[in-house]
Amino acid sequence: MRIGIVAPSCRLEESVAAQLSSVVGAAYGADAPELVIHPQCFLSAGHFAGPDSARADAFVELANDPDIDAIWLARGGYGACRMVDLALPRLTSVAGDKAYLGYSDAGFLLAGLYARGIGRVAHGPMPSDLKRAGGDIAVLRSLSWLLNPTKPEGAAKQAAFNLTVLSQLLGTPLQPDLTGHVLMIEDVGEYMYRLDRSLFHVTSNPGIRQVAGLMLGRCSDIPENDPDFVLTEEEVARHWCGHAGIAYLGRANIGHDADNQVVPFG
Amino acid sequence: MRIGIVAPSCRLEESVAAQLSSVVGAAYGADAPELVIHPQCFLSAGHFAGPDSARADAFVELANDPDIDAIWLARGGYGACRMVDLALPRLTSVAGDKAYLGYSDAGFLLAGLYARGIGRVAHGPMPSDLKRAGGDIAVLRSLSWLLNPTKPEGAAKQAAFNLTVLSQLLGTPLQPDLTGHVLMIEDVGEYMYRLDRSLFHVTSNPGIRQVAGLMLGRCSDIPENDPDFVLTEEEVARHWCGHAGIAYLGRANIGHDADNQVVPFG
Numbered sequence: 076m077r078i079g080i081v082a083p084s085c086r087l088e089e090s091v092a093a094q095l096s097s098v099v100g101a102a103y104g105a106d107a108p109e110l111v112i113h114p115q116c117f118l119s120a121g122h123f124a125g126p127d128s129a130r131a132d133a134f135v136e137l138a139n140d141p142d143i144d145a146i147w148l149a150r151g152g153y154g155a156c157r158m159v160d161l162a163l164p165r166l167t168s169v170a171g172d173k174a175y176l177g178y179s180d181a182g183f184l185l186a187g188l189y190a191r192g193i194g195r196v197a198h199g200p201m202p203s204d205l206k207r208a209g210g211d212i213a214v215l216r217s218l219s220w221l222l223n224p225t226k227p228e229g230a231a232k233q234a235a236f237n238l239t240v241l242s243q244l245l246g247t248p249l250q251p252d253l254t255g256h257v258l259m260i261e262d263v264g265e266y267m268y269r270l271d272r273s274l275f276h277v278t279s280n281p282g283i284r285q286v287a288g289l290m291l292g293r294c295s296d297i298p299e300n301d302p303d304f305v306l307t308e309e310e311v312a313r314h315w316c317g318h319a320g321i322a323y324l325g326r327a328n329i330g331h332d333a334d335n336q337v338v339p340f341g
Numbered sequence: 342m343r344i345g346i347v348a349p350s351c352r353l354e355e356s357v358a359a360q361l362s363s364v365v366g367a368a369y370g371a372d373a374p375e376l377v378i379h380p381q382c383f384l385s386a387g388h389f390a391g392p393d394s395a396r397a398d399a400f401v402e403l404a405n406d407p408d409i410d411a412i413w414l415a416r417g418g419y420g421a422c423r424m425v426d427l428a429l430p431r432l433t434s435v436a437g438d439k440a441y442l443g444y445s446d447a448g449f450l451l452a453g454l455y456a457r458g459i460g461r462v463a464h465g466p467m468p469s470d471l472k473r474a475g476g477d478i479a480v481l482r483s484l485s486w487l488l489n490p491t492k493p494e495g496a497a498k499q500a501a502f503n504l505t506v507l508s509q510l511l512g513t514p515l516q517p518d519l520t521g522h523v524l525m526i527e528d529v530g531e532y533m534y535r536l537d538r539s540l541f542h543v544t545s546n547p548g549i550r551q552v553a554g555l556m557l558g559r560c561s562d563i564p565e566n567d568p569d570f571v572l573t574e575e576e577v578a579r580h581w582c583g584h585a586g587i588a589y590l591g592r593a594n595i596g597h598d599a600d601n602q603v604v605p606f607g
Contacts, residue, residue, distance in 0.1 A: 121571035122534055153534040156541045160584070243538055246512025247545035268388055268419040272509055275422045279513035305387035318426070 076108035076144050076222055079137035080116060080202060083159075084180040085152030086124035087116040087203060095202045098211045099218065108144075108222060113137060116149050123154040130154065131161035134184075138162075138170040145221040148177030148184065150203030155183040159249065163187050170194060174224035176217050177201050179263075179331065182240040183249060189234070189340050190251040195224045198235035198259075198329065199337035209333035216337055226339040231287060235259040235329050235338035238294075242273040245280050254285040259327035259338060261292030267304035270294055271311045278319035288322035293330030342374035342410050344487055345403035346382060346468060349425075350446040351418030352390035353382040353469060361468045364477045365484065374410075374488060379403060382415050389420040396420065397427035400450070404428075404436040411487040414443030414450065416469030421449040425515065429453050436460060440490035442483050443467050445529075445597065448506040449515060455500070455606050456517040461490045464501035464525075464595065465603035475599035482603055492605040497553060501525040501595050501604035504560075508539040511546050520551040525593035525604060527558030533570035536560055537577045544585035554588035559596030
């Protein structure tokens with residue numbers, strides 16, 4: 076097995092890449108998959124892991140390579156929305172045979188792939204999660220799925236997104252059809268008023284109103300609201316689900332942390 | 342003339358209301374319009390100027406009152422998206438004869454009015470702008486339009502929004518048809534990566550791509566990006582307009598400041 080790693084958003088630190096090889100080697104020994112870390116991961120151009128074109132080219136190169144079995148997005152941050160239109164139209168049928176995994180800002184790319192029906196897509200930890208306490212367990216959880224990208228027989232349709240990212244792709248060609256899906260959302264570092272506003276947005280979209288229900292992942296590092304927002308993220312999620320006629324299905328085990336679970340789409 | 346003032350988002354300080362009466366009295370003397378400041382403006386419920394229902398009720402009460410000639414939204418902040426669905430369906434034909442003015446978070450309400458073709462709508466300074474240096478000139482600029490809510494003969498169709506607010510109503514029933522409009526956007530307090538992301542979002546929407554062109558207002562109080570974003574807000578606006586095939590028409594004289602011009606919609 077050969078796992079391709081590219082960075083559609085921000086750059087990957089070299090030390091994290093080295094740590095990844097070490098963790099995977101220790102976990103799998105002689106059976107370890109080969110990690111093909113594209114040199115683009117280490118480029119730097121302002122906020123991004125190289126120019127938009129370089130990030131798109133690296134993704135297309137690995138996605139269209141028949142000797143690569145799956146694509147693991149290196150990390151989030153910001154920037155995938157800048158390369159997705161440059162990349163998706165160039166994918167061949169080879170790209171459709173692969174699995175793709177990431178989360179957070181990588182959701183722009185995963186949404187576009189899923190909207191076009193390309194490959195098998197999952198939300199889950201990325202190599203950069205090695206920087207968290209317990210990150211080795213998190214990345215091995217994702218790698219396990221990439222090596223066997225299935226979902227349980229008969230499981231409900233599902234998808235998972237960062238709330239802000241989902242909000243900011245609504246009404247664009249990247250918005251996937253989530254009819255009948257359990258939609259899981261999570262967020263990090265957003266004020267309560269912004270979480271509330273994004274939940275207004277997402278639950279007001281006619282396409283999103285076709286979901287089977289919404290599950291709220293963790294909303295971490297919420298800055299202090301002035302004045303106090305009073306409502307919690309779960310109260311806000313219940314409010315907007317009630318207003319929209321969307322079933323609120325409770326908490327999801329996803330978030331910007333080491334416990335972040337793998338959620339295969341579909 | 343009787344101008345109704347309500348607060349769909351955050352509360353108005355009593356001192357600002359008093360200052361408004363004083364400024365208007367000094368400017369218009371015996372010809373001063375009557376300012377009907379709804380007591381709801383001074384309510385407080387967490388982040389908001391009273392509960393969602395109270396903000397909706399006050400707006401509906403004044404909008405449906407045939408003895409009120411125009412509605413001036415008191416201030417922004419956050420919260421109009423929480424009351425707009427509770428208010429718009431209850432408006433009568435009386436509300437259609439009025440002018441409505443505000444900006445920033447009030448854009449959720451203005452968008453919904455414009456999308457439904459209710460009344461004459463304009464972006465412009467609000468009573469709360471009195472807290473700015475030169476704010477008296479700003480609020481009198483808006484009041485002048487409210488007393489005579491027209492636009493120049495033969496002027497191009499136009500609309501103006503806070504960029505983040507416009508982004509967060511895309512793909513909802515609040516999104517107005519802006520085909521053939523000059524679209525002006527401004528923002529405040531957003532990181533460059535967020536301005537870039539919102540511009541991706543707005544310019545990727547098929548409806549927005551029907552505008553006659555985009556003009557960039559002021560983007561003020563941009564926090565420092567780490568790493569440096571390199572690109573300026575105008576470079577980013579040009580980038581996304583070019584990508585979307587939208588004409589970039591230069592800078593607009595709008596923003597979160599005392600120079601903020603009145604932009605009648607349509």
